[in-house]
Amino acid sequence: MRLTEGDLPGLYLVESPVHADARGSFARAWCRDTFRAAGIDFDPVQANLSANTARHTLRGLHYQDPPYAEAKLVRCVAGRIWDVAVDLRPGPGYGRWQAVELSAERANALFLPEGLAHGFLTLTPGAVVLYHMGAAHVPGQARGIRWDDPDLAIAWPAPPEVMSEADRAWPGLAERT
Numbered sequence: 001m002r003l004t005e006g007d008l009p010g011l012y013l014v015e016s017p018v019h020a021d022a023r024g025s026f027a028r029a030w031c032r033d034t035f036r037a038a039g040i041d042f043d044p045v046q047a048n049l050s051a052n053t054a055r056h057t058l059r060g061l062h063y064q065d066p067p068y069a070e071a072k073l074v075r076c077v078a079g080r081i082w083d084v085a086v087d088l089r090p091g092p093g094y095g096r097w098q099a100v101e102l103s104a105e106r107a108n109a110l111f112l113p114e115g116l117a118h119g120f121l122t123l124t125p126g127a128v129v130l131y132h133m134g135a136a137h138v139p140g141q142a143r144g145i146r147w148d149d150p151d152l153a154i155a156w157p158a159p160p161e162v163m164s165e166a167d168r169a170w171p172g173l174a175e176r177t
């Protein structure tokens with residue numbers, strides 16, 4: 001398992017060798033020792049399965065403020081997604097974003113540290129996303145940033161065709177409280 005730090009500090013692309021044989025394939029999905037060796041102390045307390053029927057379904061951009069902030073290890077276990085992280089930590093990187101294509105075929109994943117908002121756009125029908133969380137979801141603490149906020153100017157690969165009303169209604173960075 002190889003961890004490569006992205007453009008946002010603490011954001012890592014996680015790649016695992018895929019061992020194929022006559023039965024199919026095997027890849028490691030998470031390894032505490034490898035993460036610790038990279039200086040990441042991630043102890044998942046929750047894992048979520050997100051099944052998405054249509055191509056170009058958008059979920060996000062979601063986060064929880066401290067003390068509920070969540071690190072996330074995001075993996076696509078069926079199909080492909082375009083996964084986005086937005087830096088909401090105070091400092092020079094505030095508002096910067098990075099996106100990575102995750103796919104079941106590549107068996108890659110994205111690790112987001114606390115303090116980032118997260119979202120994705122599905123690139124195939126039937127995309128299934130499995131993500132481990134470093135902190136529990138607290139319903140009243142769910143926060144969001146609008147996917148098309150001009151201050152973020154995220155270069156989505158296609159306009160979303162399916163999304164929740166809640167995700168359409170999030171504020172932009174400038175209106176964030």
Ligand SMILES: Cc1cn([C@H]2C[C@H](O)[C@@H](COP(=O)(O)OP(=O)(O)O[C@H]3O[C@@H](C)C(=O)[C@@H](O)[C@H]3O)O2)c(=O)[nH]c1=O
Pocket residue numbers: 048050059060061062063118119120137164
């Ligand atoms: C996130 C979550 C939702 N739910 C419930 C609430 C609701 O009835 C239903 C769907 O919730 P949502 O619409 O918030 O689901 P969704 O929009 O898929 O939310 C997720 O989006 C991605 C991008 C993330 O990064 C996640 O952290 C999470 O915020 O599931 C839980 O029971 N536990 C959870 O941890």
